[in-house]
Amino acid sequence: MTRGRILVVEDDLALAALVAEELEASGYEVQRAATGGEGLGEVALHPFDLVLLDLNLPDGDGLDVAERLRDDGVAVLMMTARGDVESRVAGFDAGATDYVPKPFDVRELVARVHARMRERVGAEVLRRGEVAYEVETRTVRADGGSVVLPPREAELLQLLMAHPGRVFSRTDIEHRLHEGELPASNTIQVHVSQLRRRLEEIGVRDLVRTVRGRGYTVP
């Protein structure tokens, strides 16, 4: 059984081949597309867990493709040489959930894909120390008992636990959890404090931590 199906949309064929090879070596099933149109065609034909999308494509802007993919409900990880913040924000709005800036070390890219897939694929258990989180049932288990989380808090914890050590700013979280729709500015804060309260009920403290001026993380 493969770890998931991934589509690589990249016009640099050598780079695409390399990425595909590495991902296949890590146990993924990989399809390749050289243009945005080709990519959209592939997505229409087969289900994919994740699309690795180059921002600069020969037949137009990768942002448009990302938007179409979002409408189809496909997760997108963008590879971009355009590192500027504006195009990133535009990318988030267009439906990309994460970025890998070019040039990248392929090992880093694969690690990023693993994390992204952990976030996606259900029926998995994410562990951090004594805490285990069952994605499918939204259940947190620890020595002090277990608790079932409401959907939003579950998404939040899944995101943080899928990327241990990574610090997500409030904006990052908003973009990922609400997919474009902008919540009231303190919603994330409210979710975090409710999540912490629930975790404390089963004796889990300091799992979700606040980094001053940066965001939240599961260290």
Add this chain to the structure above:
Amino acid sequence: MSGARPARPRRTFKLRRRLSWLALATLLATVAVVVVATDTAFAAFQRRELGGVADREVERVAAMVRSGTPGDRFVENEATRLQFVTSNGQVVIPDAGAAPLPAVDEPTVHRRPLPDLEGAWMVAQRPWRTPSGLTAGTIRLAVPMGPALATRGALRRVLVLTGLVALAAGVAISFLTLRRALGPLQGLARQARDVDPTDPRLVEYGGPADEVGMLADGLGRALDGIRAHRNAERERLADVAHELSAPLTVITNHLRRLDRELGPDASHAGRERLRAAQAAGDELLVSSQDLLTVLRGDLQDRLEWHVVDLRTLAAQVVSAYPGVHLDEGPSEASAILDPVRTRQIVRNLVRNAVRAAGRPDGVRVEVATEADGQRVRLVVADDGPGVTPEEREAVFGRYVTGGGSTGLGLAVVQRLVAAQGGTVDVASEPGEGAAFTVAFPSAEAMWDEDADEGPHPPPTTTG
């Protein structure tokens, strides 16, 4: 290494001073000429007037004498002196034997015309004709100039006073005018002097749209053009660096895979060659990243924060430089950093140190958490030639390097460290190596203990 640029001589604004002096001199000359001319003209007028008075008076007396009808008094003004002088110079009236007034052809000013007369007098004379037609001598009349001179003095005072006021007003007006006219020029001159060669631009020009405005406009446009041209070139170069990095990524990653797949039966020499190629490719990739960081002028890539253990990260980097000694310290040294950028920092420092030392085993990397737990520290020390205090200032400048190559490394280090809220210092004695210390706030210092308090907006990291 180029020495520090010589200090610029302080410029005084001489144009304004010269124009001020010129204005002052012109005003002074004008006022002086007006005062002197008015005074002179008035004096001449007074002499003419008084001469006329004296002349008419003596004529009146002479006419009375000629007609033989002398009145009670020849002279109506007590202050005047009248003399009848015979042809041989004897005064007969008022007192015989007195000193005569000087003889004049036309009304003339004399000082002390008589021994008992103080000051200046206007003297006029007429022939003394008897009623019988005989010329007996001359009738002479002296009119005092005193009252006239007093008037002239008063006028002079008024003139000088008015002149001084005019001068003061003129100086003030020209000072203000000059300041208004030259102020913008001064500002422009200062800006032109202080133009940053790395980012040439005029900050502002608030003056009027006169010649100075035109100058500011032209200068601003020229600088904008230079900047645009420069930026375009940088952008082109950055594009090239980008273009290079994609195939380089492919090459190095394929080499790495190849190395992995060679298996244990590959020849040692073959593996060595493969690793050398891989290292060279990695080096190129790092250089292209450095070049991008410097050329783009800022960190356009938003930093991605992770809880990073500096020890692990340093170990990863050092493993690519066999021979470099790593002292990991006794405990975890975690900080909130961007791992990709931090690896770039450590790699550049280690690379720089290996170059300076000339061999990897002259380099020592040390990771530690400071005693109070608030900061984590990474020290990269080499036993190379070290840097002098003068060089220390420039060591983080672009293109300065301990041993050849592009020298982008340390400039990149400084930029990346600053973008992550850290500090970098170099300690060195010439001949005794150099130690670069990078310090960041520890993760411990970054935890917000007030758990329900949301994070503050993250600081901009794109500047």
